[in-house]
Amino acid sequence: MSPPPKENERLDNANLTHRSHGRMAFRYLMGNTAAKTGLIIVAVWTLVAVLAPIIAPVDPNSQNLYNRLQRPLSRAVKGDTDFIFLLGSDSLGRDLLSRLIYGAKVSLFVGLASALGSLAIGCVIGALAGYIGGRTDEFLMALCDLQMAFPAILMALAIMAVLGSGVVNLVIVFTVTGWVQYARTLRAEILHIKEQDFVKASRALGAYPASIIMRHILPNAFSAILVLFSFQVAQMITMEAALSFLGVGVPTTIPSWGRILADGREFVYSAMWLSLLPGMCLMSLVAGIYFLGDALRDALDPLLVK
């Protein structure tokens, strides 16, 4: 009878399969056109957002009423007359291109920050519900049901009216409304994994619940949560734009795609580009993230990747 493998060896093996699974997923992603397109779109927008102060032609808030509603590619009438409004100007004479570039910053920040916030809260609640079970579980799941019954946008509208507009307030609102999916996913995953032999074994060996959750349950739930996260970033970006469109999102001093769209809506007859362009930016970013998330789901499904 051969001796059981040493702890180190087993860990090495585990790492090896884990790494090669990740590599397989990566290779799948790179072979998939939709995934590559999504990745490129997201990467470009991220660069634009990070480099906004450098690449924006002018200050997105500098106004000049003489230059209002200039068509794309037209020269400024007053001020720096050599300046060309590549994408036109809005009703206050602000450069649309600069505003769109800064808008990417708000969208990505709100999307990422609120999805991360929801992830943190959702995972804690899901872990508690799944691991402790019983009354705690019942209570937390009732909380989930309650949250689901609210129409998210009405809820967000009401809370934003309480808190007042602001980027941080938006993140808070989205975090409060967005944690449910993570909690449900993680709870389901825990209920499934909790009864498996390797978890029972480590519990018998005296592992703390926190360490079991961190070492065994989270890695197993990782792919489901990652996919959820990517979709949620896209949803939160859309929600931010929707709230800013309704006038309760980010304050007027910060350029946001939703706000630009709402301002441009009055001018659909005379200055159509003000409605068309911000929407295109928004849709390309959201679609990019969806494409990526969709491919990620396929790539991380061990049954599909062969």
Place this chain on the structure above:
Amino acid sequence: MLVLLAVSVTVFVLVRMIPGDPVRLMLSIEATDEDVERFRREIGYDKPIYHQYFIYLNNLLKGDLGASLRARRPVMEMILERMPATIELASAATIISFLIAVPLGTIAAYKRGTVFDHLFMFLTMIGQSMPIFWLGILLIILFSVQLGWLPTSGRGSFSQLILPSITLSTFFMALIARMTRSSVLEVLGQPYILTAVAKGLKEHVILFVHTIRNAMIPVVTVLGLQVGTLLGGSVITETIFAWPGVGRLAVSAIYNRDYPLIQGTILISAAIFVIVNLIVDLSYLILDPKIKYQ
């Protein structure tokens, strides 16, 4: 019921956190402090907040949602008055989504891997990522501004229903279509379909009796859970197209700090959510005869 009670507490507390004195807002600028205090007593806003809640709950059980602070009319009456418009829009959108999405999703599943399928997947992805307010504006630009075929706003004629219902339905169409495709694919892999084919059943019998009926169960479930999104979408759609429904009522209530009206609209939305999910549960009976409720 419990959910609705919890919703009523949450909304009540939340709404009272809105800064600004609603009593002062309701009166004209010339009102003196005395007037404000007198009016506050009159509408019961001088009592402690838990007391106000119990009065509210008591009235609620009698079907009384209080009176709007601005319009000075019963909230229930105002909501019921706007309800037909929202139901009209939401059901038009749901019917359009189902009529287009289910056949397309089924065809895509049957023609898996073909050009049609790839195009289908691409278009539904675009449909899902299309921000609803932008879609609304695009449709206005195309059909109202450029072509001048359809009106931009209002309710009454059939032509005014077209743009809002298309706007509201697009996201659901994409969602239902994708769900239908994956669900049909799963059903097609089941042994009972193989049995049906082996029995020599006609193709349309297999399609309608065995495949679509079974594939609809997960689709309907998701639809029930998405009612919240539908209501939220109708808030935006109603705002864009000046559609006189509950969504617009809610938005203006929030802008006006009309507490009873905010409470009323959110509570009614939650009630609709609960009721629709009950209907979804009951529809399983039709879709799957194996499920029986005692």
